[in-house]
Amino acid sequence: MTAPASSSSSSSSSFLPGADGWVPAARRVPSPNFDARPDGMPVDLVVLHNISLPPGQFGSGDIEAFFQNRLDPDKHPFFATIHQIQVSAHFLVTRSGELVQFVPCTQRAWHAGQSEFFGRARCNDFSIGIEIEGTDDVPFTAAQYNTTAALVRALRAAYPVQAIAGHSDIAPGRKTDPGPHFDWNRFARLAGVAPNLLPYRPSHD
Ligand SMILES: [Zn+2]
Numbered sequence: 180m181t182a183p184a185s186s187s188s189s190s191s192s193s194f195l196p197g198a199d200g201w202v203p204a205a206r207r208v209p210s211p212n213f214d215a216r217p218d219g220m221p222v223d224l225v226v227l228h229n230i231s232l233p234p235g236q237f238g239s240g241d242i243e244a245f246f247q248n249r250l251d252p253d254k255h256p257f258f259a260t261i262h263q264i265q266v267s268a269h270f271l272v273t274r275s276g277e278l279v280q281f282v283p284c285t286q287r288a289w290h291a292g293q294s295e296f297f298g299r300a301r302c303n304d305f306s307i308g309i310e311i312e313g314t315d316d317v318p319f320t321a322a323q324y325n326t327t328a329a330l331v332r333a334l335r336a337a338y339p340v341q342a343i344a345g346h347s348d349i350a351p352g353r354k355t356d357p358g359p360h361f362d363w364n365r366f367a368r369l370a371g372v373a374p375n376l377l378p379y380r381p382s383h384d
Pocket residue numbers: 227228229290346354356
């Protein structure tokens with residue numbers, strides 16, 4: 180018993196990046212914080228993060244401002260400490276499950292920082308970064324799991340993705356996101372991701 184396929188933005192095809200690296204289902208908020216990937220570098224890692232600005236608050240629009248270098252340092256004490264940092268991610272999944280894209284997948288976004296994936300340093304070179312709006316302290320929403328899973332399915336169809344990791348996996352001791360509330364098993368089930376694509380997760384049988 181299957182419902183008719185939805186023609187909304189949640190259909191999987193619209194999550195497929197075009198040749199230009201932009202995803203049709205995403206709202207585009209271009210960030211200037213990107214550069215070229217190294218020549219011939221395959222895109223074979225997806226990195227999941229969480230972010231909230233101000234910390235613990237959702238829906239302020241400040242994440243978009245941060246990735247566009249227009250965060251107001253006077254709006255919140257924390258912003259005064261970070262507003263000059265130039266960072267980005269390819270994607271943000273908001274609490275309602277909306278997909279926002281800042282950098283085309285073909286380019287290198289600046290999300291991972293100092294990082295290492297099984298001996299390969301500088302994970303930004305070969306990864307796609309997805310920020311999920313949230314914190315280490317609260318559960319993510321069902322809509323966020325659905326959107327993140329649909330996006331990862333499409334990214335796997337477009338690029339030779341070999342693994343999906345958390346920021347905390349590739350920058351241990353420095354980063355804690357996406358945090359203890361991110362349900363990797365739920366995500367894997369929705370995204371159709373086999374355990375071998377989650378090298379940092381203990382597999383359950
Ligand atoms: Zn992160």
